[in-house]
Each structure stands twice: as C-alpha cells, then as structure tokens.
Amino acid sequence: MAAPGGGRGPRTRTDLLRLLRDEGATSRVALGERLDLPRAKLTAEIARLVDEGLVAVGGPAASRGGRRSTLVHLADDLRVIGVDVGVTSITVAVTDGRCEVLASQSEDCAVRLGPVEVLRRVADLAERVLEKAPGRLIGAGIGLPGPVSFRDGMPVAPPIMPGWDRYPVRDDLAGRWGCPVTVDNDVNVMALGERHSGVARSLDDLILVKVGTGIGCGIVVGGRVYRGAAGTAGDIGHIRLDDFGPACACGELGCLEAYFGGAALARDALTLARSGRSPMLAATLAEKGSLTAEDVGVAASSGDFAAANLIREGGRRLGQVVASLVSFLNPGMVVIGGGVSRLGHSLLAEVRSAVYRRSLPLATGNLPIVLSELGELSGVIGAAWSATDRAFDIA
Amino acid sequence: MAAPGGGRGPRTRTDLLRLLRDEGATSRVALGERLDLPRAKLTAEIARLVDEGLVAVGGPAASRGGRRSTLVHLADDLRVIGVDVGVTSITVAVTDGRCEVLASQSEDCAVRLGPVEVLRRVADLAERVLEKAPGRLIGAGIGLPGPVSFRDGMPVAPPIMPGWDRYPVRDDLAGRWGCPVTVDNDVNVMALGERHSGVARSLDDLILVKVGTGIGCGIVVGGRVYRGAAGTAGDIGHIRLDDFGPACACGELGCLEAYFGGAALARDALTLARSGRSPMLAATLAEKGSLTAEDVGVAASSGDFAAANLIREGGRRLGQVVASLVSFLNPGMVVIGGGVSRLGHSLLAEVRSAVYRRSLPLATGNLPIVLSELGELSGVIGAAWSATDRAFDIA
Numbered sequence: 001m002a003a004p005g006g007g008r009g010p011r012t013r014t015d016l017l018r019l020l021r022d023e024g025a026t027s028r029v030a031l032g033e034r035l036d037l038p039r040a041k042l043t044a045e046i047a048r049l050v051d052e053g054l055v056a057v058g059g060p061a062a063s064r065g066g067r068r069s070t071l072v073h074l075a076d077d078l079r080v081i082g083v084d085v086g087v088t089s090i091t092v093a094v095t096d097g098r099c100e101v102l103a104s105q106s107e108d109c110a111v112r113l114g115p116v117e118v119l120r121r122v123a124d125l126a127e128r129v130l131e132k133a134p135g136r137l138i139g140a141g142i143g144l145p146g147p148v149s150f151r152d153g154m155p156v157a158p159p160i161m162p163g164w165d166r167y168p169v170r171d172d173l174a175g176r177w178g179c180p181v182t183v184d185n186d187v188n189v190m191a192l193g194e195r196h197s198g199v200a201r202s203l204d205d206l207i208l209v210k211v212g213t214g215i216g217c218g219i220v221v222g223g224r225v226y227r228g229a230a231g232t233a234g235d236i237g238h239i240r241l242d243d244f245g246p247a248c249a250c251g252e253l254g255c256l257e258a259y260f261g262g263a264a265l266a267r268d269a270l271t272l273a274r275s276g277r278s279p280m281l282a283a284t285l286a287e288k289g290s291l292t293a294e295d296v297g298v299a300a301s302s303g304d305f306a307a308a309n310l311i312r313e314g315g316r317r318l319g320q321v322v323a324s325l326v327s328f329l330n331p332g333m334v335v336i337g338g339g340v341s342r343l344g345h346s347l348l349a350e351v352r353s354a355v356y357r358r359s360l361p362l363a364t365g366n367l368p369i370v371l372s373e374l375g376e377l378s379g380v381i382g383a384a385w386s387a388t389d390r391a392f393d394i395a
Numbered sequence: 396m397a398a399p400g401g402g403r404g405p406r407t408r409t410d411l412l413r414l415l416r417d418e419g420a421t422s423r424v425a426l427g428e429r430l431d432l433p434r435a436k437l438t439a440e441i442a443r444l445v446d447e448g449l450v451a452v453g454g455p456a457a458s459r460g461g462r463r464s465t466l467v468h469l470a471d472d473l474r475v476i477g478v479d480v481g482v483t484s485i486t487v488a489v490t491d492g493r494c495e496v497l498a499s500q501s502e503d504c505a506v507r508l509g510p511v512e513v514l515r516r517v518a519d520l521a522e523r524v525l526e527k528a529p530g531r532l533i534g535a536g537i538g539l540p541g542p543v544s545f546r547d548g549m550p551v552a553p554p555i556m557p558g559w560d561r562y563p564v565r566d567d568l569a570g571r572w573g574c575p576v577t578v579d580n581d582v583n584v585m586a587l588g589e590r591h592s593g594v595a596r597s598l599d600d601l602i603l604v605k606v607g608t609g610i611g612c613g614i615v616v617g618g619r620v621y622r623g624a625a626g627t628a629g630d631i632g633h634i635r636l637d638d639f640g641p642a643c644a645c646g647e648l649g650c651l652e653a654y655f656g657g658a659a660l661a662r663d664a665l666t667l668a669r670s671g672r673s674p675m676l677a678a679t680l681a682e683k684g685s686l687t688a689e690d691v692g693v694a695a696s697s698g699d700f701a702a703a704n705l706i707r708e709g710g711r712r713l714g715q716v717v718a719s720l721v722s723f724l725n726p727g728m729v730v731i732g733g734g735v736s737r738l739g740h741s742l743l744a745e746v747r748s749a750v751y752r753r754s755l756p757l758a759t760g761n762l763p764i765v766l767s768e769l770g771e772l773s774g775v776i777g778a779a780w781s782a783t784d785r786a787f788d789i790a
Contacts (some may be wrong), residue, residue, distance in 0.1 A: 147757060157757065205624050217723065221616055228725025229600050232758045239719045240753045324634045324719055328612065330623025358635045362542060362552065363627045 012037065012045055017054065017074070017392035021098050025058060025073035046072055053136065054078065054097075074098060079135035080387050081126050081177065083142040084186060084379030085118065087111050087160060087213040092125045093380035094133045099196055099388060101377060102133035111145060114163035115172070123176050139391030140173060141182040141383030143189035145214065147232055153183040156231070159250055160214065180394060182386045186210065186379055187234055188225045190372070191218030193382030194335050199373035205332045208372070209236070209322060211347075212338035213262040217325070225386075237261065239321055256321055260314035262340055265293040268310050278306035297343040308346065315347045319354020326359040326367065337372030344371070407432065407440055412449065412469070412787035416493050420453060420468035441467055448531065449473065449492075469493060474530035475782050476521050476572065478537040479581060479774030480513065482506050482555060482608040487520045488775035489528045494591055494783060496772060497528035506540060509558035510567070518571050534786030535568060536577045536778030538584035540609065542627055548578040551626070554645050555609065575789060577781045581605065581774055582629055583620045585767070586613030588777030589730050594768035600727045603767070604631070604717060606742075607733035608657040612720070620781075632656065634716055651716055655709035657735055660688040663705055673701035692738040703741065710742045714749020721754040721762065732767030739766070 015035055020026060026034070032042050049055035058071040078097035083090065088111070093104035105128065109121050122142070130137070146158025153170025155161060174181040191208035194200045200208075200220075208218040215237035219226040227233050237257035238250050245254025249263065258264055269291040272278035280299040285291050299307035322334060334355070336348060352369050359367075372378055410430055415421060421429070427437045444450035453466040473492035478485065483506070488499035500523065504516050517537070525532070541553025548565025550556060569576045586603035589595045595603075595615075603613040610632035614621040622628050632652035633645050640649025644658065653659055664686040667673035675694040680686050694702035717729060729750070731743060747764050754762075767773055 219724075221621060226616060226724075228758070229727035229762070230725055230757050230760065232755055233723065233725040235722055235725070235755050235758065236719075238755055239722050321719070324631075324716070325723055327630055327634050328628065328720055328723070329614075329621075330625055330628040330630070332624035360627055360630050360633055362625050363623070363630065365625065367624070 012041070013049070014393050016045060016049070018389070020055065020072065020074045021388055021392070024098060025071045027069035027071055029069040031072060054138075075136075077135040079130070079133065079137045080384040080391070081130070081137065081140035082189075082380035082382070082384035082387065083122055083126070083140065084189070084376075084383060085109075085111060085122070085142065085144050086186070087145050090118065090122055090125060091376055091380050092122060092129050093377065093384065094126075094129045094135075095381070095384045096135075097138070097388065099381055099384045101381060101384075103129050104377065104380060105129050106376065111161050111164075115167040115169065116163075119169065119172055119176075123173075126177075137177060137179050139180050139182075139384075139387035140177055141184065141189065141385070141387030141390075142169065142173065143184055143186040143379045143383050144169070145186045145212075147235070148183055148185045149231055150182070150184055150227060153181065155183075180387070180390050182383070182390045184225070184383070184386055185216070185218070185234075187216040187218035188227070189218075189380075189382035189386060190337055190378040191220050191335070191382065192225060192385050193374055193378035193380070194337070194372060195220055195223075195382075196385045197374065197381055198335075198378055199370050200333050200335055203332045205329075206335060207234075207325060207329065207331045207333075208335040208337055208378075209318070210338035211260065211262075211318065211336065211340035215257045215261050215318070215338075219329070236321055236325070241317060241320070256317060259317050260340070262293040265296050265310065265314065265340065266291055269293075269296045269299075269307070272306045272310070278304050280304040281307055293340050293343070297340075300343070300346060311343050311346050312350055315343075315350025316354055318347075319351040320358070322351055322369075323355045323358035326355055326363050330363045331367070334367065334369040335372055336369070337375075337378060407436070408444070409787050411440060411444070413784070415450065415467065415469045416783055416787070419493060420466045422464035422466055424464040426467060449533075470531075472530040474525070474528065474532045475779040475786070476525070476532065476535035477584075477775035477777070477779030477782065478517055478521070478535065479584070479771075479778060480504075480506060480517070480537065480539050481581070482540050485513065485517055485520060486771055486775050487517060487524050488772065488779065489521075489524045489530075490776070490779045491530075492533070492783065494776055494779045496776060498524050499772065499775060500524050501771065506556050506559075510562040510564065511558075514564065514567055514571075518568070521572075532572060532574050534575050534577075534779075534782035535572055536579065536584065536780070536782030536785075537564065537568065538579055538581040538774045538778050539564070540581045540607075542630070543578055543580045544626055545577070545579055545622060548576065550578075575782070575785050577778070577785045579620070579778070579781055580611070580613070580629075582611040582613035583622070584613075584775075584777030584781060585732055585773040586615050586730070586777065587620060587780050588769055588773035588775070589732070589767060590615055590618075590777075591780045592769065592776055593730075593773055594765050595728050595730055598727050600724075601730060602629075602720060602724065602726045602728075603730040603732055603773075604713070605733035606655065606657075606713065606731065606735035610652045610656050610713070610733075614724070631716055631720070636712060636715070651712060654712050655735070657688040660691050660705065660709065660735065661686050664688075664691045664694075664702070667701045667705070673699050675699040676702060688735050688738070692735075695738065695741060706738050706741050707745055710745025711749055713742075714746040715753065717746055717764075718750045718753035721750055721758055725758045726762070729762065729764040730767055731764070732770075732773060 074097035082093045090109045091106040155164045187210045200206045204223045217234035217236045238255040242254035246258045248255035248258035273281040273285040469492035477488045485504045486501040550559045595601045599618045612629035612631045633650040637649035641653045643650035643653035668676040668680040
C-alpha cells in the first residue's frame with residue numbers, strides 16, 4: 001500500500017520546493033491549487049521557506065479575474081554541484097536551484113587513479129567552477145562509471161574502478177562541501193538529465209543507452225530511476241550475445257560490451273589498421289600511435305569502408321539487445337548517449353533498423369529512438385537534479 | 396511530481412479499504428497510526444463505511460497497555476469475481492473482499508469463439524460459482540490472453556483472439572454484473588496474484604514469465620504492474636532469437652514463442668513421434684490422435700530421451716531471454732507459470748542454469764527463480780485483486 005502522504009509538514013515542504021524547481025515561478029493561487037492546500041497553511045509554509053532563504057516572493061502574477069496573486073520562486077542564489085566522473089575525464093557543473101547550468105568545466109582524469117586522488121581533483125575543479133557562479137550551496141550529486149549503492153552513497157564492486165570498492169564517496173564529498181550529496185551510477189544521472197532538460201523532457205518512461213568505454217542503460221519508470229532489487233538494473237553491457245565471443249573486461253566471453261564498447265572498437269580499429277584493411281585508420285595509427293573509438297567514427301564518416309562496417313556491425317548487435325528491451329519494457333523513448341554515440345547517425349540508423357524490424361509493432365509504433373540532446377552535460381544536470389531531490393527532502 | 400495525496404476524503408477512504416484488504420482485521424489505534432489520521436476523522440470515515448456495508452467493526456483488539464481498541468475489518472459478505480480467459484479454457488473464482496478464493500470453477504472454452512459467446516459462458520459460469528458463495532458483489536476483474544488497453548477496458552489487436560479487437564469487454568461485463576470491472580492482460584493478473592497470495596508475497600519487484608500456448612511476461616515494479624508506454628510491456632514471446640528461425644503465429648520468423656510456446660512444443664512432438672525418434676510420443680499419438688505440450692512433459696518425465704531434449708532446448712532458449720531480462724531489470728524474483736511450466740523441474744533447471752551462468756553475479760546473487768505457487772488460480776486471484784483496487788478507489 002502506498003504510504004499516505006500530504007497535508008502535513010515535511011511532505012508539503014518537499015512538494016512545494018520540487019514544484020518550484022520543476023515548473024519555475026508559480027503564483028500563490030496556483031500553488032494552493034496544485035498542492036491542494038488551504039491558504040493559511042500555504043502562507044505559513046512559504047513564509048518559513050522565505051525565512052530560510054530557500055524561496056523568494058516576486059511581483060504580482062497575471063490576474064485571473066479575481067484578486068491578484070504573487071509569484072513564488074526558488075531563491076536566486078541557490079547553488080547545486082553536479083559531477084560526472086567518466087573513465088578518463090571528470091566534468092563539474094554548478095547550477096541554480098532549478099538545475100540550470102550556470103558554469104561547467106571538464107578535465108582529463110583517469111578513474112583508476114583511485115578515489116582519494118580523483119575526489120581531490122573533483123573538489124579542486126568544483127572550487128574553480130563555483131568561483132564563476134558563487135551562491136549558497138544546498139546540495140551536490142555525482143555520477144560514477146560503475147555499480148553504486150545509492151542508499152549507502154558508495155560504489156560496490158565496480159569492475160573498472162580499482163580502489164573505489166565501498167569507498168564512502170558521499171561522506172567524503174559531504175564533508176568537504178557541507179551539504180547533502182547523492183551518489184549514483186553514471187547512466188542513471190544521464191537519464192535523469194535528459195528527462196529534466198534534454199530530449200526526454202517530462203517523459204515518465206524512457207531508457208537511456210550509454211555507449212562509452214562501457215555500455216549501460218538508465219531506466220526511468222513512472223518518472224523515477226528504476227534501480228532493481230540489488231541496484232544493478234540496466235547493466236546491459238554484460239548481456240551475453242555469444243557463448244564463444246570475444247573476451248570481456250568482466251572476465252566472461254561474448255558480452256555486448258566486448259563487441260561494441262569503446263575499448264572493443266579501439267581494439268578492432270587496431271586490427272583493421274594493422275591488417276591494411278582500413279587505409280585511413282592505418283594512417284591515423286601511424287600519425288598518433290594509437291586508435292580510439294572516435295577515430296573509427298572519423299574514418300567512417302570520411303568514407304572508409306572497413307571503419308563504417310565496424311559501426312554497422314556493432315550497431316546491429318546493440319540494436320538486437322535494445323530490441324529485446326523495447327519488447328520487454330515498451331518505453332516511451334530510447335535515448336542513445338555516451339562517447340561512442342558521437343558515431344552519430346550511422347549508429348542510430350543501425351539501432352533503429354534492428355529495433356523497428358525486431359520489436360512488436362505496437363511497442364515501436366510511437367517510439368522515438370534518438371541521440372542524447374545534452375551530450376556531455378546530461379550527466380552533470382541529472383546529478384544536480386538528483387541532488388535537489390535529496391536536498392529538498394531534508395531541507 | 397507526485398500528486399500530494401492523503402488527509403482528505405477519497406484518498407483516506409481508498410487507503411483505509413486497501414489496508415484492510417492487504418492486512419486483514421486491524422485495530423482502530425493501528426489504523427489511525429498507519430494512515431496518520433486524527434481520531435475524529437478516522438471515526439467518521441469508519442462510521443460512513445459501516446453505514447455503506449463495506450466495513451464491519453469486530454470485538455476488542457488485544458490491549459497495548461492503554462485503552463482497548465476495537466478491530467475493524469472488511470464486511471464478510473463482500474464478493475469479487477475473478478476471471479481468467481485462456482486460449483482453450485475459462486476459470487472463474489469468487490473471492491471475499493480480501494481476495495481469498497471462496498469458490499472457483501473451470502471449463503473448456505476456445506477464445507476464438509469470439510467475445511459474445513465467450514463472455515456469455517463466463518457470465519453463466521460466474522452465476523454458478525456465485526451460487527456457492529453468495530454475497531454482495533463489489534467488483535470484477537478479467538484477464539485476457541492478448542494485449543489489452545487497461546484504460547479502455549478492451550483488447551487491442553490481439554493476435555490469437557479473432558473478433559475481440561476493441562470489443563468493450565469491461566462495459567459488457569459491468570452491464571451484466573452492475574459493478575466496476577477491470578480488464579487486463581493474463582500475465583499481468585497472474586503476476587498480481589502471485590504477489591498478493593502466492594510465491595512472491597509482498598515482493599515489490601518481480602517478473603512472472605508465463606509459458607503456455609503463448610509466452611508472455613508480467614512485470615511488477617514498486618508493487619504495481621508496469622504496462623509500458625503503449626501497454627505492451629512484457630511481450631517477450633516475440634523477441635526474435637534467430638532471423639531465420641521457425642515461423643511464428645505473429646507472422647514473423649524465429650520468435651521465442653515459435654521455439655517454445657505450447658503450440659511449438661506440440662508441433663515438435665508430432666515430428667518426433669512421426670519420425671520414430673520418440674517411441675513414447677509415437678505411442679501417445681497412436682492412442683490419442685494428437686499431441687500436446689503436456690504429453691511432452693509426461694514422456695520426458697518417464698525417461699523419453701527425445702522428449703526430455705525438447706524441454707532442455709526450449710528451456711535453454713527461454714533461459715537466454717530471461718537472462719537478458721534479469722541483467723536489465725534486476726528483479727527480486729522470477730516466477731515461471733502457465734501450462735508449459737507444468738513441465739516442472741527439468742524446465743526450471745534449464746532456465747536457472749542459463750540465468751545464473753549468463754546474468755551478472757550481483758543481479759543473481761539473491762535471485763530466486765521459482766515455479767508459480769498458485770497454478771491455475773494465480774490469474775483469477777490477481778484479477779480479483781485488480782478489481783478491488785478499482786472498486787475501493789471509486790467505492
């Protein structure tokens with residue numbers, strides 16, 4: 001049974017703050033109607049939030065025929081930090097209370113340096129970004145490239161993050177910043193970001209498939225991240241496509257990630273370059289000394305047949321998995337994001353063709369399959385959104 | 396944003412009725428605490444429900460040191476009809492307000508006879524079952540073997556139900572019975588049934604895989620059926636395993652159902668019998684003139700190698716799909732139900748081995764994969780549960 005909420009202290013407060021975050025400045029009258037609150041109670045609650053500096057009252061709202069109503073909005077000086085830790089880089093954004101990015105910055109940083117070094121650099125970077133958009137810090141959120149216990153605020157047995165297992169990321173950052181901190185998986189915060197202000201704006205059911213160094217999937221059901229019983233929901237990179245396929249970083253064979261993650265693409269690109277089947281990748285290798293997934297994209301879009309074929313084959317395999325997910329979950333939208341998604345429309349075409357061909361017509365009839373709109377910012381925006389959710393709950 | 400509920404009329408009423416359904420007789424004091432209601436309001440609400448005959452007040456509850464509190468429970472004479480329409484049979488149960496089955500009956504009835512004939516027979520059967528457990532009918536629920544628009548209360552383009560497309564099942568039955576009616580997909584009500592009083596009791600996240608004439612999957616997320624954007628979530632029977640596989644009833648090739656649905660098993664059994672590879676199936680065919688999935692189960696458990704092999708191969712294919720779902724959704728439990736699940740433990744062993752081998756260790760660590768506990772009754776109990784959900788909402 002759903003816990004009966006509403007009508008009493010803390011929930012009203014949270015509902016009010018979330019509504020102002022999601023919908024912006026709202027008139028007192030509209031707030032009273034939306035929250036189904038008597039006027040006196042609403043007035044008292046707003047006064048308390050104004051006192052605490054979380055909310056401000058602006059000019060009169062447009063009249064609706066009766067008395068004029070004043071606009072209520074989140075205080076302008078609220079600040080939230082959103083952090084996205086990737087395998088090879090970190091991005092930090094500072095947003096206002098509505099999760100609009102005011103300033104952001106990225107730098108190279110290998111996650112395998114371990115939590116002490118990486119979080120120190122995150123804190124340094126955040127300090128510099130906060131200088132560009134100073135204000136009152138109310139919360140912070142961070143996305144990590146591995147499985148996370150959301151409740152405990154720490155990574156759990158992450159395969160590509162040596163030294164991070166059960167490191168208290170939340171407590172470390174909360175100690176530095178003196179505000180509540182949420183820790184989540186990178187794909188979950190990306191999905192939230194696209195839902196809050198990206199291509200999936202206000203959609204309640206969607207999946208975000210990230211194809212980067214690894215492959216993962218964020219699932220939003222009924223407007224909330226679905227994490228599963230043990231917090232591993234969406235871990236599609238290790239769905240096995242072939243019992244005798246290529247070796248995967250996880251120790252198994254034939255995982256999706258072993259065919260089409262960033263590392264797999266780089267590996268295949270090297271083979272193509274060395275075997276002479278891709279003159280363009282061979283030239284890039286000679287010039288740079290190494291090859292990445294992005295080089296495959298560049299070669300493919302310049303007409304290199306072997307490189308284009310790699311993307312086609314990988315896209316077909318990814319599409320096969322996404323088709324199953326679509327049949328199973330019938331989402332309202334599929335968003336493709338992450339570094340490899342910069343391979344762009346040829347990848348999208350393969351995934352679309354697999355899904356539209358293999359999934360049920362009813363499930364795909366109105367299903368958009370699109371590229372992420374926020375690109376690198378989806379993670380930090382989603383992390384900030386998750387942070388406000390927490391901050392407004394306990395504010 | 397979640398709509399703020401509670402504290403006001405209709406939600407309190409619904410919450411109270413649902414709590415009495417899910418937890419049985421409860422003391423006034425406990426109700427007040429659970430629903431966070433002031434005493435006067437609770438007393439008024441209970442009095443109103445007693446007046447309407449929905450609720451009764453029993454003897455004093457055990458004292459907790461202070462004043463003695465009286466027990467409140469759903470009225471004993473409340474009745475709910477649960478219907479499960481299969482491809483070849485119908486089952487009707489009559490339950491009390493807590494969805495406990497008081498009487499039930501099944502009979503053969505082919506869904507392809509069309510809605511007019513089938514619903515007439517459902518109504519006849521319900522009349523006979525109601526005679527065994529008379530009372531005050533407050534709601535009815537029905538599960539159908541095809542895609543359903545839950546909102547509109549009708550099937551939508553069901554592949555194996557000729558004549559049913561957009562037939563107003565809800566309005567037809569509501570007219571006959573004079574109570575609110577819910578219409579849902581058969582696997583969704585089965586999942587609700589197992590969650591309400593079967594093997595998945597009180598679990599919030601589970602999937603129920605039905606292997607019968609067709610193959611489908613009910614998804615429960617956060618305690619509610621997840622239907623997807625177009626209502627087709629869980630339609631895993633048509634996930635394509637092989638672009639060049641056997642023809643499926645849906646018109647495509649290589650669907651899971653074309654390998655391991657009841658019809659596919661019967662087809663393969665016929666081949667084995669005729670080719671002489673299965674002496675036992677050949678004998679059954681000679682005796683009965685036809686073969687079913689159940690005959691395969693009987694032959695396999697009597698040591699027929701070819702029949703056992705059919706189950707092993709089918710179980711492996713089913714397991715491959717379930718493994719993907721487990722990696723993706725990380726459910727708290729996988730329940731296998733439906734007619735073919737009577738193949739029992741050899742099927743279960745194959746599915747388990749595929750899932751435990753192919754899915755992430757974190758996702759399978761505490762994952763029970765079990766057979767349905769309620770068998771044929773899971774559908775009717777779930778349908779009744781769904782019916783009370785609706786009935787208590789609008790009561």
